[in-house]
Amino acid sequence: MHDMYNMYGKNWRVSKAFVLLILALIITTSSVLIYFQALNLMQPTETYTTTPTVTPTITPPWSDVTLSGAGASFLAPQMIEWSRILAESKGLKVEYQSVGSGAGRDMFFNKVVHFAGSDPPLTKEQYMRYVGKVMQLPIVVGSIAIIYNVPELPSDRSICLSSDLIALIYKGEVTYWDDQRILDLNPGLSGILPHREIVAVHRSDSSGTTAVFTTYLNKASPGIWTSNLVGFTIDWPVDATGRGIGGKGNEGVTQAVKTTPYSLGYVELSYAITQGLPTAAIRNSEGMCVKPTNQTILNAVRNSALLLPQSPLDDWSDVLARMLNPPGKDSYPIVSFSYIFIYRAYPDKNVVEALREFIKWINTEGQERMVPGYLPIPKEVREINLKAVDLLEVGES
Amino acid sequence: MFRSYFIRKLKNYLMLSLAIFVSVLAVIPLFSMLYMVIVEGGKVLLDAGLSFITELPPTPLSSSIGGVAPALLGSVLASTLAIAISGPIAFLVAFFVTEFKNSSFSKISEVVVRSFSGIPSIIVSMFVYSTVVMRMGTQSLFAGSLSLAIVALPYAYVYFTSAMKSIPESLREAAMSLGMSRFKALRYVYVGVSKKYILTGILMSYIKAFGETAPLLFTMGFLMNSVFAGFLQPSNALPILVFIYALSPYEVFHKVAWGATLLLIIIYLVLFSLARSLLKGVKL
Numbered sequence: 245m246h247d248m249y250n251m252y253g254k255n256w257r258v259s260k261a262f263v264l265l266i267l268a269l270i271i272t273t274s275s276v277l278i279y280f281q282a283l284n285l286m287q288p289t290e291t292y293t294t295t296p297t298v299t300p301t302i303t304p305p306w307s308d309v310t311l312s313g314a315g316a317s318f319l320a321p322q323m324i325e326w327s328r329i330l331a332e333s334k335g336l337k338v339e340y341q342s343v344g345s346g347a348g349r350d351m352f353f354n355k356v357v358h359f360a361g362s363d364p365p366l367t368k369e370q371y372m373r374y375v376g377k378v379m380q381l382p383i384v385v386g387s388i389a390i391i392y393n394v395p396e397l398p399s400d401r402s403i404c405l406s407s408d409l410i411a412l413i414y415k416g417e418v419t420y421w422d423d424q425r426i427l428d429l430n431p432g433l434s435g436i437l438p439h440r441e442i443v444a445v446h447r448s449d450s451s452g453t454t455a456v457f458t459t460y461l462n463k464a465s466p467g468i469w470t471s472n473l474v475g476f477t478i479d480w481p482v483d484a485t486g487r488g489i490g491g492k493g494n495e496g497v498t499q500a501v502k503t504t505p506y507s508l509g510y511v512e513l514s515y516a517i518t519q520g521l522p523t524a525a526i527r528n529s530e531g532m533c534v535k536p537t538n539q540t541i542l543n544a545v546r547n548s549a550l551l552l553p554q555s556p557l558d559d560w561s562d563v564l565a566r567m568l569n570p571p572g573k574d575s576y577p578i579v580s581f582s583y584i585f586i587y588r589a590y591p592d593k594n595v596v597e598a599l600r601e602f603i604k605w606i607n608t609e610g611q612e613r614m615v616p617g618y619l620p621i622p623k624e625v626r627e628i629n630l631k632a633v634d635l636l637e638v639g640e641s
Numbered sequence: 642m643f644r645s646y647f648i649r650k651l652k653n654y655l656m657l658s659l660a661i662f663v664s665v666l667a668v669i670p671l672f673s674m675l676y677m678v679i680v681e682g683g684k685v686l687l688d689a690g691l692s693f694i695t696e697l698p699p700t701p702l703s704s705s706i707g708g709v710a711p712a713l714l715g716s717v718l719a720s721t722l723a724i725a726i727s728g729p730i731a732f733l734v735a736f737f738v739t740e741f742k743n744s745s746f747s748k749i750s751e752v753v754v755r756s757f758s759g760i761p762s763i764i765v766s767m768f769v770y771s772t773v774v775m776r777m778g779t780q781s782l783f784a785g786s787l788s789l790a791i792v793a794l795p796y797a798y799v800y801f802t803s804a805m806k807s808i809p810e811s812l813r814e815a816a817m818s819l820g821m822s823r824f825k826a827l828r829y830v831y832v833g834v835s836k837k838y839i840l841t842g843i844l845m846s847y848i849k850a851f852g853e854t855a856p857l858l859f860t861m862g863f864l865m866n867s868v869f870a871g872f873l874q875p876s877n878a879l880p881i882l883v884f885i886y887a888l889s890p891y892e893v894f895h896k897v898a899w900g901a902t903l904l905l906i907i908i909y910l911v912l913f914s915l916a917r918s919l920l921k922g923v924k925l
Contacts, residue, residue, distance in 0.1 A: 269721075310870055312779065312862060321701040321889060324865065328700045331866040339875055341863035342885050351859075354775050495888045518890040615701045617890075 306598035310337040315348020315361030316452055317493065318512050319582050322384055322618045323361065326610050336601055345452040346476065352585055355641070358595060360585040363452025365560035377588055377641065379556035381629045382563075382581030383606055385619040387541045388457050389516040389578075390524040392508040393501050394421060396438050397522070403437075404429050404525040404533035407464030407569070407577070413508065414444050414461070415468065416485035421506060429527065438506070441487055445500045445509030448490030450476040456580045457510045460568040464529075464577065513541075514617020528577045529569050540576035541619050547572030552625065556632040557588070581621065586632065589639035600633045675906070682903025685896045693900055698865045698882065701891045709901050711864045715876035718869075719782055719861070720850035723789035727797050728843055735801035736831075740823055758795035762855040765791045770859040780862035782876035788856035793846040800842025804835040837919045844916040848909055854880035879905050 313323065320342035327338040343351070345362040352360035353374075365371075365380050390405060397403065405413075409425060412418040418425060421437045430437070447454045455476050461469035473481070482488035489504065491497035494511045498519050501509040508524075513536050516523050525533040534540045548570035553560055560583070569577045586603075590596050607629045611620040621629075686693055689706045696708030734754055738747040769788040774780050808831050816826040832839065862875025863885070870876065879901050887898040 310867075310874060312875055314863075317888070320885070321891065325700045325702055327866055328697075337866055337870075339863050339866060341875075342888075343858070347859070355778055356770075356774055356780060493888050495890070498890070515890040518892070 304335060304597075304601075305594050306336050306601060309592070309594045309598045310339060311359065311595070311598050311602060312357045313338065313340040313348075313359040313361060313584065314343050314351045314357045315340075315584075316345045316363045316582060317342040318363055318386055318452065319361040319384065319584075321514070322615050325613060325615050326606055329610075329613060330602070330605060334601065334605070336598060336605075338602060344450065346450055349585070358586070358590070358599065362583050362585060363580065364455050364564050365581075365583055366585070368559060368561045371559045371561055375559075376557060379586050379588055379632050379635065380560045380583050381556050381586070381603065381607075381632055382560070382583050382621055382625055383629070384582050384614070385541060385545055385579060385621055386456075386582050386617075387513045387536050387544075387576060387579045387619070388453060388460075388510050389513045389536050390508060390510055390526065391498070391501050391516050391521040392524055393505055393521075394437065395505055396436055397433070398436075399522065401433065401436070402522060402525055402535065403433065404527060406527040407461055408468055410526075411461045411465045411468040413442055414446070414480060414482050414488075416444075416482040416487060418442065419485075419487070429533075440506040443487050443489055443504050443507035444480070444482045445489045445491055445497050445504070445507050446480050446482075447477075447493070447497060449492050451493075452476065452582075453494065453510065453512060454478065456564065456568075457578065459565055460578045463565055464569040512617065514615070517617050526577050528573075528575050529571055530573050530575075532573050534574060534576045536576045536578075538619060540574055541579050542622075543572050544570050544575035544577065544579045545619075545622055547575045552628065554628060555635075556629060557635065581625075586636070587641035588635055589637045589641045591638070591640060593638050596636050596638050600636055603629065603633050603636075678899070678902050678906055681899040682901075682906075685900035686903055689900065693904070697868070698886070698897055699893045701889075701894070703893055706893060706896055706900070709879065709882055709897065709904065710868045712877040712879045712882040712901065713904070714869055715782060715785075715861070715864065716851055716878045716880075718872075719786045719789055719857070719876065719878060720793075720847055722783070722786035723793050723850045724797070724843060724847050726786065727790040727794040727846065731794055731797035731842075731846075732801050732839070735798055735805050736827060739802060739805035754795055754798045756795075757791065758799075762792050762853060763858065766856045766859045769856070774860055777873070779873070780860055780875045781871075781873045782861065783872050785857045785861035785876065785878065788860045789850040789853060792853055792856050793850045796849045797842055797846040800845055801839065804838030804842060805831065807838050808834050841916045841919050844912055844919070848912050848916075851912075852880060852905060852909060854878075854884055857881050 320340060323338070323340035327340060330336040330338055340361065341348075341357075345360075345364065348357070348360040349362060351357045363386070365382075366374070366378070390410065392403065394403070403426075405426075406429060409418060409429065412425070419441055420439055421442055422434070422439050426437065427434045455474070458469070458474040458478060462471055462474045473479075480488050480490075483490075489500050489507070491500040491509070494515045497509040497511050498515045498521065501507045501511075501521065502519065513523075515521075516536075523536055525535045528534050545567070548567050551566075552563065564580055567580055570579075586599060590599070607621075607626045611626065614620055685706060689696075689708065693706070693708045694713055695710050697711065698709060699705065699707035731754070734750050738751050741747050765788055769784055769791070773784045773787055777784065812830055812834060813826070816830045821829065857878050857880070861878055861881060863881065864870055864875050864877040883898045883901045883905070886894040886901070889895075
């Protein structure tokens with residue numbers, strides 16, 4: 245009897261301890277929540293007072309909408325930059341996840357996110373399936389740089405490569421850095437380029453960068469790089485020779501080239517710039533060796549004299565191939581657009597308003613807020629994109 | 642006779658030094674990793690100070706490091722919610738399986754729950770994505786928590802089973818002989834006896850949920866322009882932030898990734914040592 249009494253007493257203490265623990269948990273969680281909520285509330289009010297364009301009395305229709313986007317990792321830094329500016333200046337919330345072009349499209353078509361980011365446009369086949377429903381807007385100009393690691397090469401000298409040479413290197417047919425075909429293009433480098441095997445680094449994951457790069461090789465050197473070697477992931481012929489290395493993401497390729505002497509790889513230009521790696525000049529369609537700079541990339545976009553589709557609702561599938569290897573003596577040959585996909589109609593009126601504001605802003609002011617390595621789209625393209633603002637409507641998507 | 646004694650001694654020393662060498666070899670990567678994270682992340686944390694846990698993450702052109710507030714809050718909330726979901730389920734299953742060892746239902750649930758731990762966590766992510774996220778039409782903190790709950794379930798279960806098994810048979814029999822029902826015995830005897838094991842289990846599965854990346858990839862979304870958007874809205878988590886920021890080309894992003902990694906390790910070590918100290922105190 246005594247024991248049992250004691251036991252209940254002890255257990256009473258135990259359960260009291262449990263109750264206290266749970267209470268403590270609830271209190272800490274809620275206080276943390278309240279604290280962060282307060283932080284959250286503070287931020288817009290701060291900026292509202294500093295921005296004269298937004299009057300504090302009228303709340304914009306997008307104030308309780310968060311636009312979500314997903315897709316190409318290439319677009320992520322620019323999107324992050326834009327979304328922060330939009331949040332601070334207009335209170336428009338946009339969140340972009342970098343999951344890759346393929347996964348982003350999947351989320352978009354499953355209506356899990358409001359918009360998708362993609363390096364290549366929809367293929368003709370995909371376009372036909374969504375014709376009239378999905379709009380494609382090219383919003384930044386990107387470019388792929390060939391980076392290399394040849395310790396013997398002084399930093400003030402750069403190497404020039406042609407599409408034929410790049411294709412042959414990735415096919416494993418040009419083996420050494422002092423190959424006669426490389427020296428023919430770089431007469432000044434004979435005696436400097438070593439007799440070493442070239443290690444070709446490529447992406448191991450499915451990637452829009454690979455799609456653009458292989459499309460370029462196929463367009464500029466169709467005799468060497470056949471169309472079965474074009475796509476998001478391909479079987480690299482150089483791997484069979486044992487001189488090919490795969491890297492995950494632009495970061496992986498950059499690291500592999502950095503740490504492997506006598507290697508070469510292809511990455512988005514921003515990685516070459518921020519990591520300080522030398523970039524190769526590439527021989528363009530008029531036989532000039534051109535390095536990737538803002539000017540040469542812009543020249544390429546202008547000179548491609550594109551017969552661009554005139555509406556975001558049109559088929560953009562062949563724009564990628566048309567833009568690569570454009571005419572012009574000062575054009576860098578590997579340039580492409582990156583796109584966002586939106587639906588023409590969304591059921592929620594506030595989402596439509598938010599998207600209108602978003603599209604309007606990124607095609608006007610946003611184009612002046614570019615992150616290094618990204619270039620603004622030409623004026624003509626902005627005008628085409630702005631048509632999407634009027635095309636957007638409330639309805640079933 | 643002395644020779645064989647000498648050889649035995651020698652063998653002993655040889656094997657001993659081999660064992661020490663191998664265990665040092667095993668520990669080296671761990672410590673070099675810790676060292677790297679503490680040096681690189683320490684610089685960032687000291688530089689940013691307290692603002693590292695209250696501010697929004699930086700953008701590529703930001704001059705300051707900013708902070709990881711959305712990711713930290715998202716991680717804390719999602720793992721708490723995940724344990725709130727999986728904890729009770731794991732506890733009840735563990736209770737049932739240890740109490741009714743011979744029932745076929747408990748044998749089946751034992752196998753099912755344990756096999757959960759073998760599922761690659763990215764598949765859990767795809768599963769929650771296709772069932773919850775697609776139906777809700779958005780990624781959310783809630784979907785992320787569900788995903789984490791599935792991943793944490795087998796861990797919690799294993800800890801809770803060992804908690805239940807730690808109860809001496811004599812106490813079990815004593816409770817029964819007093820005429821207690823099984824649930825009364827659970828409530829008044831088992832929980833009290835094994836409460837430290839149970840708390841350890843909760844903590845360890847919380848740690849597990851806190852450090853997971855893959856279950857959140859398609860379910861949690863991403864949030865970096867506000868600290869908290871709502872339970873049914875996209876959120877962020879420390880491992881996701883590290884994953885995305887580490888893969889970017891920007892120096893400021895790499896710094897945040899290092900700082901966030903150190904923060905993760907600090908949280909992990911604190912919770913882990915708490916769990917260890919709890920276990921040490923268990924005496925019967």
